[in-house]
Structure formats: C-alpha cells, structure tokens
Amino acid sequence: MIPISTLEHKLGIELTNKQLLAQALTHASYANEHNSPDNERLEFLGDAVIGLLMGDYLFHKGIPSEGEMSKKRAQLVCEEALNHYAKKINLAQELHLGKGGELSNGRLNPSIIADAFEAIFGAVFLDQGFEVVKDLFYRVVIPYLDEVYIKDYKSTLQELVQTDRRNIAYHMENQSGPSHDRVFTVSVRMDDIILGVGVGRTKKEAEQNAAREALNILAKE
Template sequence: MKALLTMLNLPYKDESLYELALTHASFANENQTEKNEKLEFLGDSVIGIMMSDYLYREDLADEGTMTKRRAQAVCEEALVKYAETIKLKDYIKLGRGEMNKGANDAMIADAFEALFGAIYLDLGFKWAQKTFDKVIVPNLNLVWNIKDYKSTLQEYIQAGDKRSISYHITKETGPSHNKEFEASVRLDNIITLGVGTGKTKKEAEQNAAKDALKKGNYDHQETL
C-alpha cells in the first residue's frame, strides 16, 4: 500500500482509509471487516464533479457533447484503463475464492472510485484534484473511443418526440461479493426497450441500452 501512495505522491494521514478503499467485499466477508462500497459511492461523485469541471473549463463542445464525453470518461471501462496506469489491481484485497480468478473489471473500477473517496476524506478536494490531474487527465485519450450506449440511446429517443427513457434494476443474483444485476430500459416508464446483465448496475444498464439499440429501428449500426 505504501508503494502505491508514494507513487501517487500523497502526503496521507490515515493509511487505513486507503486499505479500506481496496478491500473487496469477498475479503471483508471472510475476515469480518468493512468493505469499500461506501468509499466507492463517495469516489464516484468526486470523480464525476471533477470530470464535469474539466470538460467545462476545456470548453470542448456544447452541453450534449460534454454529457456524452463525461459518460465515456467515467464509465467502468474508462476507470479500468486509468487504474491500469497505476497497477491498482495488484493492491486490491480479495477473498480466497476471488483471489484464484483475480480482480475483474468491475472490482477494479470500484476500487479506483473508492481510492478517490479515500483521498477526498483523508486529504480533501485539493489532493483529490491533484490525483485526478495526475492519473486521469493525461490518459483521457485512451477513453474517447469508448462506446457509451446509454448516451447513444438517449440521443436517438430525444431526437424524436422528446420522450423519456428510464433504467430499472429488475433482478439481483449471487452472493454480496459476486452479484450479477439485470436491468431494463423503458420508454416513458412503460415500454421495455431492452434488457441487460452485468457485474455492476452500471454495466447492466449499459448492456440494456445496447440491447435496445440492437432491437430498435434507430439507424445505429455505425455506433455498435
């Protein structure tokens, strides 16, 4: 852990926060300790506001394009790419069963968000911003080509009669440390357009949107 914090040049105060950030539920369940999910929740918001601020200050495009760019830059696939640049996977604490398989993308993305939550709690917004500038901004070129199916579906739907779409988690299966989620995307909260599954709610929603694009007459072939 100290090697990671030194690499990030963090003048940390509470090392236990960073240990918690990298504690997956499978390890927590086996060792009767706390898991990183609350820090993940916080870190998701920290990264989100910093990305919005970055895109606004860069004045890259209009609101619609910035929204799409933000979705690309904070999706699971993007978070994994950032995490790879600091070898975060090597520091994640897993239970014995998960250790044999290694951390999957969902675990890595969650740990990356939790790390930002820990930095924010330990050192404040200033150091979280410095880490964002050090780890995320230089690697944004790696994520601009990521397909964001939710934004694409939203564009097609709203290009017509301004109808609304919403996402619903319809099923959760598996133990707490290895859940699988099923999501549906609905038009006007009534008509189901697509269904998808994933290891996280975000992944399930993306796959539901992808399913909707495949099924619907949205002239979307070039986006898939």
C-alpha cells in the first residue's frame, strides 16, 4: 500500500488515485517545467463542489431570503475565505510550484492557494464521491465560518445614506507592496467629503474597512 501523505493525514482521507491529489497541488508553473497536468480543471470542478456544499449548508440553516443566502455564500467562499481554510491545513507548504512560482513567492499568493484548495475538493469528489467530500467540507470549512464571515459594512452604509438620498463612492488612494503582498488604501466619499478610510490586503477588504470607519464616525455624530 502506498503510504498516506502528510496532506492526506490532515484531510483524514486516503485517496485511491494518488495522482489526483498530486495534480490538485500542481500549479501551472510546475506543470510547464515538468510536462505534467496542472490543477486548473480540478479547481474548476472544486469551485462548483464547494459552492454547492455551501449553498446546501446555508439552505438548511433556514435563512429565508435568497438574496441573504447568496450574499453569505459569496463571502464564505471568496478567495480570502478559502485562504483562511487552507491555512488550517498548512496547504501552502504542500504546493508543487515551478522555479518561476517559487521566485515570485507563489506560496504567499492568495489566488494560487485558493485555487489549490478548490482543486483538492475536486480531486476528493472524483475519487471518493459526494458523501466523503461533504464530510471533508464539514471538517475543514464549517468550523471556521465565524472566523471568515465579514459583516457587509458597505451595504449598511449604503442603506443609511439612502435615507437622505445621498450617493457614496469608493476611491483608491494608494497601493503599495509587491504584487503577491499588496496593501490597498481606499476612501469612501459622499458628495466629495471623505467619510472614512480603510486599508486591506484586497480592494474589497479595504472598502469594507473604509465603510466600517465611516459608520463608526457617523454613529458618534
């Protein structure tokens, strides 16, 4: 019997087809250098699997509104959320990167990590079926939902200013850091008046932080 890999131990699953798991971890930079399949097709499948599982979970939570379920699902399966789940199993250290991927600090690239996390779900689904991948989802995703759920401060702020028929807009103030570790600074404005400024690793995070600061300021007025 082939020994169970470190990652399989973390997942609590022994795949029948070990090549599927190896492919799930293989970034295009490695595949191009070694003439092997990359994880893009498995990532496509895994994205659908995770989306279905999250939709099923939220549906059975009894959330009455389709819009609210859609909003929660989008937040809980976004790139930032997938990276958070991936960190729990130290996925970055398991990736197969080529020289180019390593030189560009691919193990710190949120997109690469999120894609590999989805690809693992695609591989497990193909190899073990729906019930096993669902069990995996409930072990490596569900326990951490409260840690990644982000309150939608932007929607709250928009609803607040709409009562006065005002419009708000978000402006990029600054970008800094290397491509794999960007820091964004965004302001939120109403009638050209800055209501708040936020900083984040992504534009969306910075916008949410700007809206949160604006709400805090408005609450004190």
